[in-house]
Structure formats: C-alpha cells, structure tokens
Amino acid sequence: MEGARFGGTFITTCKDKWTGAIKWSDTSHNLVVSTGLIHLLDVGLSGGTANSTWHIGLMEATPTVATGDIMSTHGFDESTVYSQANRVEWEEGRTGVSVSNTGNLATFTLNVDGSTIGGAFLASSNTKNGTAGVLLCGAAFSGGDKTGDSGDKLEVTYTFSAADDGV
Numbered sequence: 001m002e003g004a005r006f007g008g009t010f011i012t013t014c015k016d017k018w019t020g021a022i023k024w025s026d027t028s029h030n031l032v033v034s035t036g037l038i039h040l041l042d043v044g045l046s047g048g049t050a051n052s053t054w055h056i057g058l059m060e061a062t063p064t065v066a067t068g069d070i071m072s073t074h075g076f077d078e079s080t081v082y083s084q085a086n087r088v089e090w091e092e093g094r095t096g097v098s099v100s101n102t103g104n105l106a107t108f109t110l111n112v113d114g115s116t117i118g119g120a121f122l123a124s125s126n127t128k129n130g131t132a133g134v135l136l137c138g139a140a141f142s143g144g145d146k147t148g149d150s151g152d153k154l155e156v157t158y159t160f161s162a163a164d165d166g167v
Contacts, residue, residue, distance in 0.1 A: 006032050006040065008160035010120045010139050017151030024146050028119060028139035030158075033069045036136035051124040051134065055087035056106040056156050059119040061145045065138040071123060072131040076138065081115040082108040082154070086126040090158055100159035108154040118145045120156055 013025040032040075042048030063076030088106040092099040119140040125133030137160075148154065 005164075006037065006160075006162050008032075008122075008137060008158055011157040011159075012117075012120060012141070012146075013155045014146060014148045015153045015155065017149065017153070020153075023148065023152065026141040026143050026146060028142045030122075030137040030139035031065045031067065032137045033065070033135055034067050035070050035134055039134045039136065053126070054090040054092075054122050054124060054136065055126045056090050056158060057087040057121050057123055057128075058082065058108060058117050058154070058156075059121060059138065059140070061116045061118045063118040063138070063140045065119075065121070065140065069135055069138070071125065071133050071135045074135065074138075076119070076121075076140075078129050079115070079117055080129050081110055081112040081117075083111045084108060084128075086128050087123065088156070089126065090122060092158075092160075097163055098159055098161035100157065102157055102159070106156040106158070108156070110148045110152045110154065111150050113149045115148050115150075115152075116145050117141070117148065117154065120158070122158060122160075 058079040060077040091104040121138030
C-alpha cells in the first residue's frame with residue numbers, strides 16, 4: 001500500500017554570547033503526532049480551520065515524543081530558560097512540497113547558565129509552557145541533550161515536507 005510521508009527536521013545551533021561562534025549544532029528528525037496529522041487532514045481535506053501561526057518551543061532534558069502526545073499531555077517537559085516572553089513564531093516559506101523557516105530562523109536567547117535543552121517542537125499556541133493548542137510534532141536532539149549559557153543564542157530551523165511514498 002502506498003501512502004504519503006509527512007515529517008520534518010529541526011536544525012538547532014547554539015552560538016556563543018560573546019563571539020557568535022557555533023558551540024554545537026544538532027539535526028533531528030521529528031515525529032508528527034496523531035493530533036498533528038488529524039489537524040493537517042482536517043484543514044487540507046475536510047474544511048477545518050487553519051492556524052495562522054505556528055510556534056517553536058524547546059524541550060528540557062531527555063524528552064520523549066510519542067504519537068499520542070497532545071499539548072496538555074506529552075512525554076516531555078517544556079524548557080522556559082530563554083528570555084523571550086513566548087514561544088518563538090515559526091515564520092515559514094514554501095518551496096515545492098516543503099515549508100521551512102530557513103529565511104527567518106527562530107532565535108532564542110538563553111537566560112540561565114548551564115541550561116540543558118533536549119529538543120524542539122512545533123505548536124499552534126505561543127504560550128510558554130502552555131497546554132492549549134495543537135501539538136504538530138517534536139523531536140529529541142539526535143546527539144542527546146545539549147547545554148548553553150545565559151546570553152547564548154539558539155537558532156532553530158524547522159523544515160516540514162510531504163511526499164508520496166513512491167517518490
């Protein structure tokens with residue numbers, strides 16, 4: 001049976017607060033959770049209401065993302081160790097069968113020395129540590145937890161694509 005593949009990749013880079021040099025970078029492939037897939041189907045094929053904006057959030061150490069996760073109940077703790085008041089807006093552009101924020105990176109400024117970050121997620125709500133809205137997807141860092149210091153910048157790129165399995 002052929003079908004479609006939906007998924008994406010988070011690329012997260014930590015830059016030093018003083019020099020801007022890259023401290024670390026991680027590329028992680030996400031899991032699109034069931035509520036995220038249902039939302040995409042509802043909007044694309046069933047006349048559902050689209051979300052006008054999506055937001056990137058950060059996960060604390062050792063996150064687990066599962067297909068049954070929703071914003072109010074999930075297998076990870078949200079990290080709030082950044083100075084922005086809300087989750088950072090994902091300002092995407094579409095190219096072919098992909099959408100990405102490569103032209104407008106989501107940037108977080110860490111505000112705690114020794115901050116441990118374990119991954120990233122995409123949600124419809126901008127509320128930091130909030131439980132409302134649609135959780136679309138999330139991913140733990142492929143190389144395990146990472147640390148940063150107050151003033152360091154985390155730049156997050158998220159690219160989502162869809163393709164026929166036959167492609």
